Amino acid sequence: MFLKLMLAGLMLIASPPAPQDQLIIEDHGKTIAQVSRSEFTAPGLPVIDRQKLDQFIAKLSDKTVRSPVNATLGPNHQIVAERAGYTLDRENFIDQFQHFFYSKQSARVIVPLQKVYPEVDSELLSEIRTQRIGTYMTYFNPGNKARTHNIELAVRSINNQVVFPGRIFSFNRTLGQRTRQKGYQTARIIVKGEYSEGIGGGICQVSSTLFNAADRAGLHIVERYAHSKRVAYVPPGRDATVSWMGPDFRFRNSYGLPVLIRASSSGGRVIFSFYSSSVIRANPRTVPAPAHETGCKPAEDRKNRAEDR
Secondary structure, eight states: OHHHHHHHHHHHHHSOOOOOSEEEEEETTEEEEEEEGGGGBOTTSSSBOHHHHHHHHHHHHHHHOBOOBOOEEOTTSOEEOOBOEEEEOHHHHHHHHHHHHHHTSOEEEEOOEEEEOOSSOHHHHHHHTSEEEEEEEEEOOTTOHHHHHHHHHHHHHHTTOEEOTTOEEEHHHHHOOOOGGGTOOEEEEEETTEEEEEETTTHHHHHHHHHHHHHHTTOEEEEOOOOSSOOSSSOTTOOOOOOTTSOOOEEEOOSSSOEEEEEEEETTEEEEEEEEOTTOOOOOOOOOOOOOOOSOOOOOOTTSSOSOO
8 A cells, every 4th residue: 555655656746747827729629829827927017918918919810820712613614612711819819818817727728710701702603604705815835845834824823813893903913923932934035125034934925815805805904014026926016014023914893793814725825714794794895816826026125124024
């Protein structure tokens, strides 16, 4: 009996003490934060230091945020359902934290989250995919592997974008900066009137094809800059040069219904189409047909910046 009591005493001494004064925060069964009351006590006062709490909440929010995902159309025009996102329920968490702080006890809480719904759900997408209001196609040389790769990357970034009434679509904002980290490769560009090699060469054809499709669909063109020299893939005056931190292509949805952009690139062709609801009253414009030529001959940028980037 004495030996048993002695062993039990040794085990008790060796066991780590239960957390005291601790708040354990869990998300989906995993501990994502563990803090003590003393970390948030104001100097010399038995109250919460709100600056420290706000800083902690900001970090906690970064850990728990999940962006919503819009519904999209798959390669066979089937609807891929949307996914809701989540963000930290700040007020709820503050209430729980205050209860922990002033209770003088340890606590374990599940991080409170608020559901964030995507702008484009399956129901909306089903409605606006029915009526094609404008389309345009250009041709390129698929043998130029780097340029073809850049075109395909840019096309994928724009495919399935939905532009709501009154909103402005920006090519540069949608694609972001064209970098190696994003997968863009080196291809021919123009810098100050001279041919050169640069990251993202080729996407001027994507922006030009999009411009003609948007114009044909009757959308309001907000910003477009032409190359200073002729390019092969569109008729004269129908191009739209773009450059990060330089020229942009932008259009506004001037209709009372959302419009859906469908884009594809394969077999040496870039195709952009605009869709909306069957009840839309579209005002399409007549746009010259594309040139049936391959390759890209970029020209000097009107702002002396590199094109196709």
